[in-house]
Amino acid sequence: MKKGLILLVLVILITGSLLGCQPEAPLEQTSNPPSSPSKLDSINTAGKIMVGTSADYPPYESVDESGKYIGFDIELMAAIAEGMGVKLEWVDMPFDSLIAAVQENKIDLSISCFNYSEERDQQVDFSEAYYTSKDAFLVAKGFSGTIAKPEDVVTLKVGVQSGTVQDDWLTSNLIDTGLLKEENLSRYERVDQAALDLQAGRVDVLMLDEVPAKNLVSQYEGFNIVLSAELSTGPLNIVLPDGDVALKAEIDKQIKALQDSGKIEELAQKYFSE
Amino acid sequence: MPQPILTIKKLTKIYGNNVIFRDIDLTVAEGDTIVIIGPSGTGKSTLLRCINLLTHPDGGEIWLDADEITAKGANEDLVRQHIGMVFQNFLLFNHLTALDNVKLGLTKVKHMNDKAAEAKAFEELKRVGLSDRAHHYPGQLSGGQQQRVAIARALAMDPRIMLFDEPTSALDPELIGEVLEVMRDLSKSGMTMLVVTHEMGFAREVADRIVFMEKGNIVEEGSPDDLFYRPKFERTREFLWKITELYGKKENADGPSAAEDTESNQPAAEENA
Amino acid sequence: MDVANFIKYILQGTVYTLGVTAVALPSGLILGTLFALLAVYGGKTLKQVMSLYSTVMRGIPPIVLLLILYFVMSGEINLSPFWAGSISLGIISSAYQMEIVRGAILSVSAGQMMAARAIGLTRMQAIINIILPQTLRNAIAPWSNEAAIIIKDSSLVYALGVPEILRRAQLIGASSGSYLPAYLTAALIYFALVFASGRLLGLLEKKLEIPANP
Numbered sequence: 001m002k003k004g005l006i007l008l009v010l011v012i013l014i015t016g017s018l019l020g021c022q023p024e025a026p027l028e029q030t031s032n033p034p035s036s037p038s039k040l041d042s043i044n045t046a047g048k049i050m051v052g053t054s055a056d057y058p059p060y061e062s063v064d065e066s067g068k069y070i071g072f073d074i075e076l077m078a079a080i081a082e083g084m085g086v087k088l089e090w091v092d093m094p095f096d097s098l099i100a101a102v103q104e105n106k107i108d109l110s111i112s113c114f115n116y117s118e119e120r121d122q123q124v125d126f127s128e129a130y131y132t133s134k135d136a137f138l139v140a141k142g143f144s145g146t147i148a149k150p151e152d153v154v155t156l157k158v159g160v161q162s163g164t165v166q167d168d169w170l171t172s173n174l175i176d177t178g179l180l181k182e183e184n185l186s187r188y189e190r191v192d193q194a195a196l197d198l199q200a201g202r203v204d205v206l207m208l209d210e211v212p213a214k215n216l217v218s219q220y221e222g223f224n225i226v227l228s229a230e231l232s233t234g235p236l237n238i239v240l241p242d243g244d245v246a247l248k249a250e251i252d253k254q255i256k257a258l259q260d261s262g263k264i265e266e267l268a269q270k271y272f273s274e
Numbered sequence: 275m276p277q278p279i280l281t282i283k284k285l286t287k288i289y290g291n292n293v294i295f296r297d298i299d300l301t302v303a304e305g306d307t308i309v310i311i312g313p314s315g316t317g318k319s320t321l322l323r324c325i326n327l328l329t330h331p332d333g334g335e336i337w338l339d340a341d342e343i344t345a346k347g348a349n350e351d352l353v354r355q356h357i358g359m360v361f362q363n364f365l366l367f368n369h370l371t372a373l374d375n376v377k378l379g380l381t382k383v384k385h386m387n388d389k390a391a392e393a394k395a396f397e398e399l400k401r402v403g404l405s406d407r408a409h410h411y412p413g414q415l416s417g418g419q420q421q422r423v424a425i426a427r428a429l430a431m432d433p434r435i436m437l438f439d440e441p442t443s444a445l446d447p448e449l450i451g452e453v454l455e456v457m458r459d460l461s462k463s464g465m466t467m468l469v470v471t472h473e474m475g476f477a478r479e480v481a482d483r484i485v486f487m488e489k490g491n492i493v494e495e496g497s498p499d500d501l502f503y504r505p506k507f508e509r510t511r512e513f514l515w516k517i518t519e520l521y522g523k524k525e526n527a528d529g530p531s532a533a534e535d536t537e538s539n540q541p542a543a544e545e546n547a
Numbered sequence: 548m549d550v551a552n553f554i555k556y557i558l559q560g561t562v563y564t565l566g567v568t569a570v571a572l573p574s575g576l577i578l579g580t581l582f583a584l585l586a587v588y589g590g591k592t593l594k595q596v597m598s599l600y601s602t603v604m605r606g607i608p609p610i611v612l613l614l615i616l617y618f619v620m621s622g623e624i625n626l627s628p629f630w631a632g633s634i635s636l637g638i639i640s641s642a643y644q645m646e647i648v649r650g651a652i653l654s655v656s657a658g659q660m661m662a663a664r665a666i667g668l669t670r671m672q673a674i675i676n677i678i679l680p681q682t683l684r685n686a687i688a689p690w691s692n693e694a695a696i697i698i699k700d701s702s703l704v705y706a707l708g709v710p711e712i713l714r715r716a717q718l719i720g721a722s723s724g725s726y727l728p729a730y731l732t733a734a735l736i737y738f739a740l741v742f743a744s745g746r747l748l749g750l751l752e753k754k755l756e757i758p759a760n761p
Contacts (some may be wrong), residue, residue: 052708055718062722065552067559071724092718093708100614101708104621155683190717192726219724328661355667365662369680369757379666382676413759418564424662 038246039108044165048087050105051077054095056190059215059271060113063092072211072263073111076130077238080254081265093188095164099124102239110239113209115165115232124242127251129235130264134228135166136213138206139246140198141222146204150231154180159194159203162187167208169232211271277339278303279435279466280325285334287320295490296321298334302435302468307461309477310470312487313513318363319468322437325468325498326357328345337544355383358428358436362443364420366412372399372423373408376430383431402456418449422456435509436460438469472517478502486510556719557732560712563629564740567701567711570633571640572694576677578637579644580683584674586645587652597645604642612639617707632704640697644686647693651685652678684755691748695741702737712736 043049051059053073061071069090081088091107098110102124116126137147147153154174160167167187174180186203189196195216197203206213210228217223238255240248258264280302287294295317302308310318327337327343329348336344343353351545366375376398393412399405402422412420421441428436438457442450454476461467461480471477477484478498485495486509494501494510505511586597616624617631626634655678663673705714712733720729 057719058722063718064722065549065556065557065719091712092707092714094706094714097614097618097706097708102617104618106618106621173631190721192717196726279683326665328664351664351667351669354565354665359656359662359665361662363658365656367659367662367677367681371686378676379668383667411758413757427666462752486618 038244039241040244040250043084043086043108043247046086047105048089049081049084050079050089050091050107052091052093052098052101052110053112054091054098055075055090056192057095057113057212059211061111070133072267073113073236075267075270076112076258076264079258080251083254083257096189099239102241105241108178108271109241109247112214112239114237114238115234116240117165118170119168119250120239125240125244127240127248128255129237130255130259131268132230132235133232134210135169135207136210137224137227138198138208138213138216139204139224139226140220141203141224142201143204143224143226145204147226148228150174150229151179153205153207154184156204157186157202158185159186159188159197159206161191161194162189162207164208165232166209170207173231191216195223198223223268276304279306280337280468281335281337282325283337284334285321285324285331285336287317287324287329287473288332293490295487296493297319300485300492302466304466305464306482307465307467307469307480308483308485310468310485310487311472311474311477311513312493316487317490318487319439322359322439322470325437326354326359327357328354355379356434358431358433360421360424360428360436360438360441362440364412364444365415366420366427368412371409372404372415372419372426373409375412375423376427379427379431389500391405395430396424398430400422401429402426403452416431416449417445418452421445421453425453425456425458425460429465433464435468438467438471440470440472442471442473452527474514474517486513488513551724553719553725553728554560554732557729558736560710560715560733561736561740563704563709563711564698564701564737566629566705567633567636567709568694568697570630570699571636571697574637575640575644575678575693575697576690578641579646579678580648582641582645583648583652586649588670588674600646601642604639606648607639609636609639609700610706613703613706628704628707628709632701632707632709636700636703637695640693643693643696644690647686647689648682650689651682654685655681655719684752684757687748687752687755691745694744694748696742698744699737 024188030093037181053069055061055063055069055071055074057071059071060073061069064070069092074090091101092148093101095112098107098112098114099120101107102110114120114126116129120126137150137153139147145152145156151174158170158174158180160170170180170185175185186194186197188197191212194203194206194208195196198206199220207227213225217225238251240251255264278301280300282300282337283415285298285300286296288296298321303345310321312318320329324331331344334344335342338353338356339427342348343350366372367378370378372411373392373395376395377391380386381388386394396405396408399408402425404419404422404426407415407419407423410419412423415423425436441457442453445453450473454473457469457476458480469476469481473475481498483495484498484501486493486501486505488509494505494507496506501510502514505514569758582597582600585593586601613632613635615637617628619624659677659681660670660673663672663677668676702711703711705711705717708714710718716729718735720726723729
């Protein structure tokens with residue numbers, strides 16, 4: 001028994017060294033220390049900026065059939081890159097991988113309908129808000145209940161995209177308080193799976209960002225937003241490497257310029273008008 | 275007296291608490307055919323495996339010509355080249371043709387060039403009467419044919435001595451004859467052979483000396499006539515009586531054709547002992 | 548919606564799927580065969596180490612190793628998503644293939660080794676000339692399983708942003724709203740790849756079959 005334990009430890013160590021693993025500090029502490037040189041320098045030197053997004057969230061970010069990235073965030077970022085005078089290179093990644101990719105310098109920054117959260121702020125930095133949106137409660141054809149306030153969903157089967165701010169909101173406000181039973185909350189990896197289940201009647205209501213919710217309404221016959229509120233979702237921000245002050249200043253400057261010029265309002269009209 | 279090819283001194287093999295054999299002494303002179311007989315589980319096969327170092331003895335010495343092969347630092351691979359071994363289950367290399375089975379040792383161990391190795395391999399197959407089966411795979415050959423290829427494979431290495439470990443025990447009765455015939459010819463040609471077998475007819479006819487082993491000891495050894503007609507020990511007589519009865523019954527059960535094809539391995543012991 | 552473009556977009560992901568498989572399967576085979584030889588013919592300690600390697604690696608979900616290799620160890624080695632994914636799957640596959648080859652070695656009788664040593668071949672010569680040729684033949688059938696698993700597991704590299712079949716189906720599904728056709732297309736492509744690989748290995752097995760009388 002004891003021998004087995006020793007051997008197990010040995011193998012873990014061997015496996016670790018085989019993979020080139022050094023004992024390492026936990027994830028949160030591996031991000032750029034404030035003293036390290038700014039990403040802005042390397043972006044300017046390379047003449048291009050690598051931006052991560054999860055292109056499965058129209059109308060913010062998606063791809064067309066030729067593989068071209070399209071959407072509100074996409075055009076906004078293109079305008080920012082243009083303002084910085086660098087080329088823009090997109091890196092598509094599942095939403096859950098984006099924060100880690102910024103932390104580990106796999107990409108320079110990420111724009112993917114991110115909302116500020118305290119938890120995330122410990123790992124990365126956020127730009128100033130570039131847009132503010134609301135949460136929506138979405139139901140399918142045949143829904144007979146009433147949802148006048150968010151707490152009304154506790155008697156229903158609720159769906160949400162896992163890892164989103166809506167997931168956080170539901171968890172801390174309805175699950176942890178005991179109002180909504182855990183088994184009545186379905187967490188989906190992607191919003192399209194959630195929409196399919198809503199259509200199939202496996203969940204009664206979806207909580208998600210208002211803009212993609214409106215988008216689903218136009219895609220699925222009978223889908224209907226019964227309540228819009230500013231709950232979890234606040235302003236949208238760009239995710240930046242932790243402590244990179246110079247890069248944050250540059251991005252904030254570009255956002256301000258685009259707000260002042262009316263470009264952002266123009267994009268919102270283009271993508272979010274019903 | 276010329277130097278014996280094989281000299282075994284006080285050889286002992288123990289598995290755990292189980293003594294397989296103890297203090298075995300045996301010499302084999304050049305050109306001799308020695309047949310070892312005895313009940314199953316007596317250590318005969320283990321003795322053969324010790325001789326070509328597939329198993330290591332726990333005590334004693336084995337000398338091949340003037341070299342002690344059990345000495346520390348002896349090159350086992352070299353030793354095995356000089357000691358041919360034929361197994362009960364043939365153990366041909368399943369993925370190689372008969373010819374390639376015989377050829378492999380020549381190219382890989384003796385480093386002969388491909389052409390010379392092929393020619394020699396073919397000669398060896400011819401010697402065991404299988405030149406027409408050269409390109410057959412083991413799975414396409416009868417048991418008797420497989421065992422003859424195995425003999426050719428061992429012979430190809432030009433060994434000083436050939437060890438046979440119950441070479442016909444796994445064969446159907448009608449296939450035993452062809453293998454024994456090859457072995458008989460080999461013995462006549464002057465090959466030095468050490469054979470473990472239950473084929474009493476072969477032993478009587480071909481052996482220069484018969485060794486009777488029981489419970490890890492050599493009970494008695496001598497010429498076939500001595501052992502079959504004038505055994506010194508009652509145990510020898512009993513064993514020969516039993517094995518005759520056993521094989522006699524088996525042959526009767528298998529019918530006359532089987533008895534015909536096999537060696538007439540009913541020792542005269544039955545009548546003459 | 549242009550159906551041809553739709554399918555073509557997803558189909559383009561096949562390159563990555565095949566690429567990951569083409570790296571992971573052979574590297575898993577080479578490592579797996581080596582480890583299997585160590586596990587069967589190595590000393591007591593090696594045997595134990597190999598057995599634990601196998602247990603540990605088969606116990607790790609591929610996605611975990613993949614994320615570790617790409618994100619956690621990015622300080623030590625900076626791998627592209629493609630290579631991080633291919634290497635992770637190769638490492639995990641090596642544990643499975645080690646078991647395949649180990650089983651195949653054990654199914655080649657110990658007598659084959661003994662017979663090889665008896666004619667003077669060294670252990671290494673016996674392994675190369677006798678054991679491996681038979682072992683690898685026996686391993687072909689279980690490999691079509693392993694090939695199928697890797698082809699399907701290669702979809703995991705989507706987590707790192709490699710635009711392979713599944714990720715493309717997600718993206719085109721999201722942008723068009725036609726999820727069902729997108730995932731069906733992906734499923735069909737995976738099926739075709741697995742089917743074809745199974746057929747190819749089947750043909751190979753037939754071709755390498757050792758002739759025997761029925």
